[in-house]
Structure formats: C-alpha cells, structure tokens
Amino acid sequence: MVNTESDPRFQRSQQAILSAARELLLEKGPVAVTHAQVAERAGVGRATVYRHWPRADELLAEAMATVPMPLLANPTIPTRQWLTRELTTLARQLELDDVRAVATTLASTALWDQQMDARRAQFATILADRLAGALATAQVRGEVSLAMPGRDAAALLVGPIYYRCTIEHGPADSTLIETSIAAIGTWTAR
Amino acid sequence: MVNTESDPRFQRSQQAILSAARELLLEKGPVAVTHAQVAERAGVGRATVYRHWPRADELLAEAMATVPMPLLANPTIPTRQWLTRELTTLARQLELDDVRAVATTLASTALWDQQMDARRAQFATILADRLAGALATAQVRGEVSLAMPGRDAAALLVGPIYYRCTIEHGPADSTLIETSIAAIGTWTAR
Incomplete structure (x- = not known):
C-alpha cells in the first residue's frame, strides 16, 4: 500500500x-x-x-469516523424515554460483530496509533458532551435531579453496555439499561 | 517463532x-x-x-491469565467499603498503560483468537461470579437491597471504570465509583 x-x-x-x-x-x-x-x-x-x-472493521471504523454520528444527537422529551431508546439502539449495534470489532479496535489501536487515538478522543468527547448537555437541560426542566456531575453520565450509561457487549459478550438487556438510567439521578415521575 | x-x-x-x-x-x-x-x-x-x-502487553496478558486473580476474591464486611476499595484498586491498575493494553487487547483479539476469547470469558465469568456472590451474601446480611439481578453487578460496577479508562482515557475517580456502587441497590446506613 x-x-x-x-x-x-x-x-x-x-x-x-x-x-x-x-x-x-x-x-x-x-x-x-x-x-x-x-x-x-x-x-x-x-x-x-x-x-x-x-x-x-477497519474500513467501517474509517467510515464511522467521517460520517455524522446520530447516537444521542437529538434529545427529545421526556428525556428518560429518549435515553432508553438511544441506549437500546447502541446496545443492539454493539451486539453486531462488526461494530464490536470497531469499538474494541478503537480502544486497543488508539494506544499506539495517533490517528486512531484522535478518533477515540473525538468519539468519547461527543458522547460525553451530548449526554451532559441533554441532562443539564433535563435538570433545568425539572425532569431529573442528577446524582453526579453530568460529565460522568457517559461512563455510567454507556460503560455498562460497553462492558457487557465487549467483555462479557452478552446482550445488554432492558434491566441493565434501566438500572443505569436510574443510577444517574432521581427522576421525577410524570 | x-x-x-x-x-x-x-x-x-x-x-x-x-x-x-x-x-x-x-x-x-x-x-x-x-x-x-x-x-x-x-x-x-x-x-x-x-x-x-x-x-x-501480550506477555503480560499471558502471565495474567495464568496467575490467580486477586481482584474481588476475598469479600470483607462492610461490603460497601470492600467494593470501594476493590474498585479503586481496579481503577488505579487500568490507568497504567500496560494494563489498559491488556484489557483492550483481550477484548479486540478475542474476536478472532479462540485462546484469547477463552481468557476473556474466564475473566468475565470470575468477576461476575465474585460480585454476584458477595452481593447475595450482603443482601442476606441486610447490608443492601439490590435493585437488579446480581449478575448485572459486574457490568454496572466495572463497566463505568472500564469505559472511563479505555475509551475516555481519564481517571476513574471516587465520584464515579461511588455513584456506581449506589446504583446497584439501596445500602443500609450503619
């Protein structure tokens, strides 16, 4: 080449x-x-x-890095249902071998490849920003009282799904997703 | 070779x-x-x-797979403090480049290498079993009322640390660890 x-x-x-x-x-x-x-x-x-x-998977990684990422891009109300929907979509995608390969290749290759590391950082920052932004707005709106800094939401919501799919190789089911959503704060019943 | x-x-x-x-x-x-x-x-x-x-990192992976893993091996009471201690140790280890390399190599290489996949499965099962066992005992003892199946504890407790260290490349601090411990159930104040 x-x-x-x-x-x-x-x-x-x-x-x-x-x-x-x-x-x-x-x-x-x-x-x-x-x-x-x-x-x-x-x-x-x-x-x-x-x-x-x-x-x-490397071609997919390249393509993924250069198209707009829809995940968590457009928050809707109620925020809690939006989170359930988006995280369920992520879980279904991470169950696909190719997507799992991209996600794990990103993490491991980033350790010695600067270009991949930049993509990892970009991906992590986008998800953390989107979640922090959506949750800050939800809190102002009275939907939730956050139990932690908004910047921790990505690790607390995406982390369990990522671990389940890439380390445990099992399905991230709705119990796991709902438990993690409940964990980030007190949600107002409506 | x-x-x-x-x-x-x-x-x-x-x-x-x-x-x-x-x-x-x-x-x-x-x-x-x-x-x-x-x-x-x-x-x-x-x-x-x-x-x-x-x-x-591959030599380290090989060595890690063939020594007894101390992480979460010996629960002590109170369980909540034990979890904090063990998860903090894990977080400090995953901040080391070599350990992060082992963890991410394990996840990505497991996709096409049967031997690595067996190690991934072994590692995931040990952690999930240990956590489920310790939490079941803690619940019987009245220390905690679990909000989810004990088998989900590994994803909910280790997942956020793993994501923070391997995808976000940041420190898994005590706020992140305590939020995830609080997430798995209602802990009895003592």
Whole structure:
C-alpha cells in the first residue's frame, strides 16, 4: 500500500471505496459495510477493496469516523424515554460483530496509533458532551435531579453496555439499561 | 517463532520467561512486567524475550491469565467499603498503560483468537461470579437491597471504570465509583 499511495488511480479508488462505505453506513447501518457490498457500490472489484482495507472493521471504523454520528444527537422529551431508546439502539449495534470489532479496535489501536487515538478522543468527547448537555437541560426542566456531575453520565450509561457487549459478550438487556438510567439521578415521575 | 517451536531450548526459554513474568506480576504488579525486567529475572537476553513476545502487553496478558486473580476474591464486611476499595484498586491498575493494553487487547483479539476469547470469558465469568456472590451474601446480611439481578453487578460496577479508562482515557475517580456502587441497590446506613 505504501508504494502505491502516490498513484492517482490508487487514491481515486480509495476515495470511491470510502464514499461507498459511508453511503452504505448511513443508508443501511454498520452491517452493510462488507467488502462485497462496498465493492458493488463503489464500482470496483472486491480485490481492490481488500487491497485498500484488508479488514472490514477497519474500513467501517474509517467510515464511522467521517460520517455524522446520530447516537444521542437529538434529545427529545421526556428525556428518560429518549435515553432508553438511544441506549437500546447502541446496545443492539454493539451486539453486531462488526461494530464490536470497531469499538474494541478503537480502544486497543488508539494506544499506539495517533490517528486512531484522535478518533477515540473525538468519539468519547461527543458522547460525553451530548449526554451532559441533554441532562443539564433535563435538570433545568425539572425532569431529573442528577446524582453526579453530568460529565460522568457517559461512563455510567454507556460503560455498562460497553462492558457487557465487549467483555462479557452478552446482550445488554432492558434491566441493565434501566438500572443505569436510574443510577444517574432521581427522576421525577410524570 | 513457528519454525522453532519444536526446539526444546526454545520451549525452555519460553517457560523461563513466562515464570519470570508471573513472579514479577505477583511481587511487583503489572508495571514490572517489562522486557528488561523479565529478561533479567529469567536469566536470558532481552532479545530472547522479544523473540518470544514482541509485545510486552501480550506477555503480560499471558502471565495474567495464568496467575490467580486477586481482584474481588476475598469479600470483607462492610461490603460497601470492600467494593470501594476493590474498585479503586481496579481503577488505579487500568490507568497504567500496560494494563489498559491488556484489557483492550483481550477484548479486540478475542474476536478472532479462540485462546484469547477463552481468557476473556474466564475473566468475565470470575468477576461476575465474585460480585454476584458477595452481593447475595450482603443482601442476606441486610447490608443492601439490590435493585437488579446480581449478575448485572459486574457490568454496572466495572463497566463505568472500564469505559472511563479505555475509551475516555481519564481517571476513574471516587465520584464515579461511588455513584456506581449506589446504583446497584439501596445500602443500609450503619
């Protein structure tokens, strides 16, 4: 790959593959980002996709890092139900082998790869900011009285799902999700 | 490495290195498991250690998988203080680069390596069993009324620390730890 990076055809096919991966990710979700589907969408041979990204999870990581991340992006009211919905979506995605591979590759590769570390930091900051923002607003609105700093919400809400999926390899069910939502503060019954 | 695995000298030096790594891990903790210290303890050259385990985190993972894990092994009363102590120890260890590397390598390599997957499963089961057992006893003793199944305790208590250390790369402080301990049930004041 190093030898051919300056070749304009190499760069063109790389861009076409990445665009195709992003489109598939946005239209059909992470499961659609396979070598076969990306090759078909990009109009290149499957071998070309393999040459650029030997591993599908790394192509998915690249695509994920460069599309807008919808997770926790648009809070709705009631906040508690919104959290349940968003965290359930996250749990279902982390049960997919490819997404789990991206998440764990991100954490481990970030230890020695600066580019991956920047993505890890970006991902962590976005989730922490969104949760802190939504919960601060919910508190002002009287929906919840937070039991901890809003910046801890990501670790307390996403952490259990992440551990369940990547270390325990089990399903993050609604009991786990609801327990963690109850943990972050006192929710007003409505 | 594949070519020399049948060589008895290769196997002897591998065993010596692994024994040295285990000794250092038990005596001085994960930070001591470096190529240099392991070589010295095993009485082999540093290059020999690199030949067997090019990466120190993989040698540490191997050593960790084959020594008794003290984490959460011996519950004491009051259970709540014991949890605080054990989870704080875990948090301090996961802040070390090498331990974080082992934890994240375990999760990502387990996806395609059966041996690593067995270690991941073993590690997850031990922690979940120990926590479930200690909390069941604490509940019988009247120390706590659990808000969730005991098998969820590992994800709810270890998950936030794991996420904070591996994804957010920040310190898992006492607020985070105490919030997660409070989350698993109603603790009786004493």
